[in-house]
Structures are given as structure tokens and as C-alpha cells.
Amino acid sequence: MAKSLLSVEGLHAYYGKSHILHGISLSVGYGETVTMLGRNGMGKTTTLKSIMGILPSRQGRITFDGHDLMKTPAHRIPRLGIVYVPQGRNVFPELTVVENLLISGSGNHASGNLDVVFEAFPRLKGRERQLAGTLSGGEKQMLAIGRALVLKPKLLVMDEPSEGLSPKLITMVRESLIKIRREQGAGILLVEQNVKLALDVADRVYLIEKGGIKEEDTAAELREKNEVLLRYLGVKV
Ligand SMILES: Nc1ncnc2c1ncn2[C@@H]1O[C@H](COP(=O)(O)OP(=O)(O)OP(=O)(O)O)[C@@H](O)[C@H]1O
Ligand SMILES: [Mg+2]
Helix, strand or coil, X not given: CCCEEEEEEEEEEEECCEEEEEEEEXXXXXXXXXXXXXXXXXXXXHHHHHHCCCCCCEEEEEEECCEEHHHCCXXXXXXXXXXXXXXXXXXXXXXXXXXXXXXXXXXCECCCCCHHXXXXXXXXXXXXXXXXXXXXXXXHHHHHHHHHXXXXXXXXXXXXXXCCCCHHHHHHHHHXXXXXXXXXXXXXXXXXXXXXXXXXXXXXXXXXXXXXXXXXXXXXXXXXXXXXXXXXHCCCC
């Protein structure tokens, strides 16, 4: 098997005494888009926080591009080439749009080309000096994705980018994920509840329930498995 960009093996995670993740294993190949789908409270965000080192109470193996993430302090992980967009479209609210685009999670400044963002998201044009906290929900999501365009990560990790967005903005999210992959060759780990978006962008899909991976399929295979989608997500495509 080809070497993975991100590899998670036997991951367990805890909040205090609550045992939340029960041996999650997943991988993302170089340039591959992988989605984790699951209902509310199943452990999607906990998986991402464990990978990013934000939730230290964990066991297992996590490697990224030759680095052992279990031994890497959380503040160093973005520097390895991961952009993490947390649930709730986090931007730095007290910084302007441009400042958000130029600062990476580790405090390093990017010298990136901002035009690519304003080209992709014309709505952000003319708002360069606006404080990010005052942007609309959809604009914040554009800015969060825009950071990935400027910082050019090896891996983009996104937690439910479609949450609370109109169908039109979900289309915008889909197009930008496809663009980031095609033009930058980035690997993408996307957590979603929106099945259509997940299947449209992903090569492979993991279904998570109660802190465990229940099924792994290619997106093409999963499209044909309505009973699986119904069982784990309560929807058909
Ligand atoms: N800080 C915390 N302390 C205690 N329990 C937590 C904490 N954060 C999450 N949990 C619990 O861990 C479980 C998994 O939560 P998680 O946020 O990973 O779910 P999720 O799959 O991301 O759900 P959603 O789709 O609603 O965002 C839930 O039962 C949740 O209540
Ligand atoms: Mg979540």
C-alpha cells in the first residue's frame, strides 16, 4: 500500500472518565479527499481534536507525513502543514480579514498570494479591513477556507463546513474543496453530516457511530448502499 499522508491507528480518546473513541483507525493518502460521516455526538469532532493534539487524553498511533503526532505538541502541528478549520467556522474574530489570511495557527505569517482568495470569494473583496467577528456566517466560512488557499497545507482538516449554510453556499464550499485539491494537491479530511456534499467531494468515506468506524467505502460504492446510509445517517441519496 502507498504511504499515507495521515495515518490513525487504534485511537482511543477520553473526556475525564468518559471513554469516547474506541479504537478509531483511518488514513488519508497524499492528495486524497476522505470524509468521515456520522450523526450528532458520535465522535467526529473528538477524532479531529485528538489528531490536532487539542485533546491530550488519548492513546494510539497518529502519524502525519513522517511525523509522530502523538509526540508533537499541539502548537507545533500546524507548522507541519496542517490547516484545521474547527466546527463553527472559527476565524480570529478580533483580527481583520487580511490578518486572518496571513496568520497561521502557529503564529507564523504566510507570504501567500491573497488574490487567489478574493478571486475564489468575491464577497470578501472590499472587506479586507473588516473584523472577522463581524462577518456573516457564510462569509466566515469563506474566510476559513480562504486561509487554506493562502497557507497551502499538505492536509486540510475541516469540521462540518456546511453546517448552517444555505444550499448556494454549500455549493461554494464544494467547489472550493475541489479546487484546493485540484490546484494544490492537498489531502483533505472532511467531517460532515451532509451526505451529498461528502459523496460529491470524497474518494473514500468512513462511517462513525458511538466512537467506532463501522464502515469504510469508496464514495462510488457508498452511493449504491442506501441501506447503510439509512442505518448510520437516517438518509437516502
Ligand atoms: N468537552 C467535553 N466533555 C465531556 N464530553 C464531551 C466533551 N466534548 C464532547 N463530549 C461528548 O463526546 C461525544 C462525542 O462528541 P463529538 O463532539 O465528538 O461529536 P460529533 O460527532 O462531532 O457530533 P456533532 O455532529 O454534533 O458535532 C458526545 O457524547 C459529547 O457529548
Ligand atoms: Mg462535531
